[in-house]
Every structure is written in structure tokens, then in C-alpha cells.
Amino acid sequence: MDLPPITPTAVGVGLAVAVLGYALGRLVGSGVTWALTRGGRSPSAARVFGSLVAGGLTVLALGAAVTVVFPSVKPVDVFGGIGVISIAAGIAFQTVLGNMFAGMVILARDRFRVGDQIAVADHAGTVVEMGLSATGIKTFDGRLVLLPNQILHSNAVTVQTGFNAVRSSVSLDLDDATDLDRARAVAVETMAALPSVLTDPAPQALLTSVGVTTVELELRFWSGARQMETREAQDAVIASVLRAFTTQGVRTGNDVRIVDAGPELRRALDRLTGTSDPGRISPAPATPDEETP
Secondary structure, rough: OOOOOHHHHHHHHHHHHHHHHHHHHHHHHHHHHHHHHHHHOHHHHHHHHHHHHHHHHHHHHHHHHHHHHHHOOHHHHHHHHHHHHHHHHHOOOHHHHHHHHHHHHHHHHHOOOOEEEEEEEEEEEEEEEEEEEEEEEEEEEOOEEEEEEHHHOOOOOEEEEOOOOOEEEEEEEEEEOHHHHHHHHHHHHHOOOHHHHOOOOOOOOEEEOOOOEEEEEEEEEEEOOOOOHHHHHHHHHHHHHHHHHHHHHHOOOOOOOOOOOOOOHHHHHHHOOOOOOOOOOOOOOOHHHHOOO
């Protein structure tokens, strides 16, 4: 079978089509990135989807260039070849493609962005990178963790910074003989005066349980959503409320009781365990040299 000759003109036109297609893809991709950014999408999502559009147009331009250089190759043959290659790649790279599609879904949903603090599985930290195949987070102890997007897509993700404020709580044990209403008033007033505690919603002091000689007081307060803000608020609440309780004479307590056994109980325990009286020192056994004839 005679194939049509490849002429220099066809090669030049094919190269021109490929170059123009690449330039058009970059231009359209940049336009998509700009439009998504203006529409409120995250920079990561805009960049990834813009790159996908640019890559798709570039592939189409290369296919068109092939049909120009090789007249015997029809467009349907090009698309058929792309389909076969896609199927083979899908079988060979299932995990990679699964992560890529999961990344597209995550970026399209736009539930969290770079800079947000999230927790998933056993990892928690600040998102520093979002890509098609993986998402990078910097843990709170300074380590970089790369999470495959399939993990983020198939597991529950807690977005710490999903809202501007979060609620924290601290529990204290009060002596049940103390004035509980006064203790609650002192705690609420102290928390409301702290700059790290938000006034709306207002802090609360709630009695939650009763012990043997104590009553548990739960301090609830709202602070900024970032982890360091919540930790600083907890530290300030504990230190300030305990200081105020001491100043106002509010007694804290605990249910720990130490039982001191009397002499009779000690002797009974010694008889049960077969040990001697701990208060009596047994004489050491005599050595052969010390034995009398």
C-alpha cells in the first residue's frame, strides 16, 4: 500500500498548528485561571483547572498537527488512539488516576484551601499545598505530610478554620461546701475580661456532675479558630479563673481520700499476707561461728 508522501509544506503547517494550539491552550488556560480566581475560587483550584484546560487544548492541537503531517491519519484514528492509550493508562495507573480524580473533586468543592488547618485520620496541621494527586500539610510540630487525595476524599476531614471561632471547654472541681452561684459568677466575669476569649457568644460556667465531696464546673468559651488561638485561650482561662478563685475565696477540691490504717488493721493485714509486723525488727539468724556448743 502506497502512503502519501510527507512534504515539507505539510510538516511546516503541522508545526504551525502545534505551536498555535499550544499558545492558544496557554492563553485559554490563563483565562480560566483568572476567571476562577475572580469568581472566588481558591488559587490552587484556579491553577489546577487552568492547567487542565491548557493541557487538553495542547493535546487536541498535537492531534490536529499529526493529521496535517500524515494525511493518511484521520481524526477518528487519532481520537481512537487517544482512547486506547487512556484505557491502558487507566489500568496501569489506577492509584495515580484515582488520586487525580479525587483531587479534582476536592478542588471543585473548595471546602478548604491553602492556609486552613485540617485534621484527617491521624494527621493534623496547616494546608501548605494542594495538587491533583496529593495535598501537603505542615503538622503543628513542624513536619511536612503529603496525603494522597484519595485519603482526603474517602475519610472525614475536620476543618479547624472552617469558621471564624470555635468553642473550647475546661473542667474544674469545686468543693461542694463552697458557694456555687458565686463561683460561677466569678468564673464568667473572669473569662469575659480576657482578650483571647470572645464576648459573643458569651462564656458560660455550667455545673455538670457531682462527686463524693466535689461538684464539677465546666467552663465554656469561644476563641479564634486557629490551634494556637485556642491553646492560648485555654491557658489564659485556667490561670485567670484559678487566680480569681483564690482571691475570692472560692475553694476547689478533689475526691481523693487517703486512708491511714490503724494498728489493728495492720496486724490483720499482716496475718492475711503472712508477713511480720512492719514495726518490729526480726533478729538476724546466727552464723555457725556464733552458735554455742
